[in-house]
Amino acid sequence: xxxxxxxxxxxxxxxxxxxxxxxxxxxxxxxxxxxxxxxxxxxxxxxxxxxxxxxxxxxxxxxxxxxxxxxxxxxxxxxxxxxxxxxxxxxxxxxxxxxxxxxxxxxxxxxxxxxxxxxxxxxxxxxxxxxxxxxxxxxxxxxxxxxxxxxxxxxxxxxxxxxxxxxxxxxxxxxxxxxxxxxxxxxxxxxxxxxxxxxxxxxxxxxxxxxxxxxxxx
Amino acid sequence: xxxxxxxxxxxxxxxxxxxxxxxxxxxxxxxxxxxxxxxxxxxxxxxxxxxxxxxxxxxxxxxxxxxxxxxxxxxxxxxxxxxxxxxxxxxxxxxxxxxxxxxxxxxxxxxxxxxxxxxxxxxxxxxxxxxxxxxxxxxxxxxxxxxxxxxxxxxxxxxxxxxxxxxxxxxxxxxxxxxxxxxxxxxxxxxxxxxxxxxxxxxxxxxxxxxxxxxxxx
DNA sequence: CATCATCGGCTAACACTGTTAGTCGAACAG
DNA sequence: CTGTTCGACTAACAGTGTTAGCCGATGATG
Numbered sequence: 001x002x003x004x005x006x007x008x009x010x011x012x013x014x015x016x017x018x019x020x021x022x023x024x025x026x027x028x029x030x031x032x033x034x035x036x037x038x039x040x041x042x043x044x045x046x047x048x049x050x051x052x053x054x055x056x057x058x059x060x061x062x063x064x065x066x067x068x069x070x071x072x073x074x075x076x077x078x079x080x081x082x083x084x085x086x087x088x089x090x091x092x093x094x095x096x097x098x099x100x101x102x103x104x105x106x107x108x109x110x111x112x113x114x115x116x117x118x119x120x121x122x123x124x125x126x127x128x129x130x131x132x133x134x135x136x137x138x139x140x141x142x143x144x145x146x147x148x149x150x151x152x153x154x155x156x157x158x159x160x161x162x163x164x165x166x167x168x169x170x171x172x173x174x175x176x177x178x179x180x181x182x183x184x185x186x187x188x189x190x191x192x193x194x195x196x197x198x199x200x201x202x203x204x205x206x207x208x209x210x211x212x213x214x215x216x217x218x
Numbered sequence: 219x220x221x222x223x224x225x226x227x228x229x230x231x232x233x234x235x236x237x238x239x240x241x242x243x244x245x246x247x248x249x250x251x252x253x254x255x256x257x258x259x260x261x262x263x264x265x266x267x268x269x270x271x272x273x274x275x276x277x278x279x280x281x282x283x284x285x286x287x288x289x290x291x292x293x294x295x296x297x298x299x300x301x302x303x304x305x306x307x308x309x310x311x312x313x314x315x316x317x318x319x320x321x322x323x324x325x326x327x328x329x330x331x332x333x334x335x336x337x338x339x340x341x342x343x344x345x346x347x348x349x350x351x352x353x354x355x356x357x358x359x360x361x362x363x364x365x366x367x368x369x370x371x372x373x374x375x376x377x378x379x380x381x382x383x384x385x386x387x388x389x390x391x392x393x394x395x396x397x398x399x400x401x402x403x404x405x406x407x408x409x410x411x412x413x414x415x416x417x418x419x420x421x422x423x424x425x426x427x428x429x430x431x432x433x434x435x436x
Numbered sequence: 437c438a439t440c441a442t443c444g445g446c447t448a449a450c451a452c453t454g455t456t457a458g459t460c461g462a463a464c465a466g
Numbered sequence: 467c468t469g470t471t472c473g474a475c476t477a478a479c480a481g482t483g484t485t486a487g488c489c490g491a492t493g494a495t496g
């Protein structure tokens with residue numbers, strides 16, 4: 001775990017490898033501490049076995065490094081959601097079950113990587129870089145949710161399919177808020193994930209048009 | 219706006235005044251920048267006209283200062299909510315109108331003080347101080363919301379009053395999530411508060427048991 | 437083969453930061 | 467008149483992000 005004292009420079013084309021090592025160390029530190037200012041370039045350098053300014057070959061500055069980590073986290077969450085939905089569908093789950101699978105994947109991610117999840121929504125996203133270059137990764141997340149609700153409505157209540165976007169926003173924002181609350185609240189709730197699940201069910205029943213019968217699969 | 223060069227020390231009993239000045243400067247800087255690490259004790263000292271270590275007479279460290287600012291912000295938001303609800307009641311508003319007044323006060327606060335609002339939920343709350351000493355101020359917020367939903371249910375659907383806590387959580391977390399999303403999203407939505415209001419109405423209609431008729435007062 | 441640019445990385449240094457230790461004048465209490 | 471406390475200050479330490487400049491090895495090019 002301590003700093004490996006020596007390090008052979010990477011071969012000519014393999015400079016990219018160091019970038020990955022830096023990213024990995026940064027991700028781990030951010031997940032452990034949860035605070036951006038607890039992440040120091042010198043600390044990363046110590047772990048990876050390089051000197052601090054060497055990181056600037058691969059990242060324009062510290063904010064760029066953090067942004068890159070969070071970008072990857074956004075993408076990981078999005079694919080976890082869609083994979084959960086798809087595999088539930090492949091297993092023959094009903095629409096309600098697919099939504100629940102997606103919701104569960106989202107909750108799992110937020111609970112298993114709590115600090116990174118919190119950071120995703122608490123950091124100003126790269127305030128210097130040209131803002132119109134590509135859309136904020138949070139847009140991807142929104143898309144994932146409206147996809148989920150749209151697929152549900154398409155099967156359960158096709159006539160109300162126009163509400164898919166609103167429902168997607170409601171579902172996502174409410175879940176996010178629940179998780180923030182749950183993370184921030186002091187001890188009694190902190191270890192008790194079941195109250196989160198119950199809140200989820202209560203929310204889904206209120207928001208989504210009722211299916212044939214809420215399948216008791218969880 | 220620049221540093222006032224001289225400053226007469228406060229009289230014997232009036233050391234508290236400096237504390238308020240520090241708090242004021244810190245609040246302003248946090249609201250302007252929105253990032254904790256953009257707030258420097260030396261910067262505050264420069265504005266107030268003191269030297270940096272003098273702040274340690276009034277705050278144990280930087281985290282304590284930030285916590286104090288956010289504590290005050292929590293309280294301000296809570297009273298804004300309850301005041302809005304009470305004055306709506308005093309004006310003879312129906313239950314639905316009172317809920318809307320509370321919601322509007324919450325939105326106003328989050329939009330008018332966006333950086334501070336964001337900081338409230340993005341900071342680990344004083345991780346060093348004995349955690350059981352007093353409850354997290356977020357609990358106050360939760361209480362305010364369950365009070366609101368309980369008052370609504372008591373009048374509109376007394377039989378479902380046991381759902382008040384769940385509904386309060388749903389309402390609050392969903393609103394918070396909407397605001398986070400709205401703040402984070404890129405430009406087109408950013409200036410457009412009406413879509414937030416519409417989202418709110420859509421959410422309230424879905425979550426709250428219907429009243430006699432949604433009053434068009436807004 | 438010799439040259440030269442580029443890659444991968446390092447050292448030194450600057451301007452800051454939070455925080456601690458120790459000091460100093462003025463005001464009040466005994 | 468003496469001591470203590472209050473309200474502040476200066477000096478200093480360790481650590482930070484970031485920039486400028488250097489250096490050895492590698493690869494392409496003449």
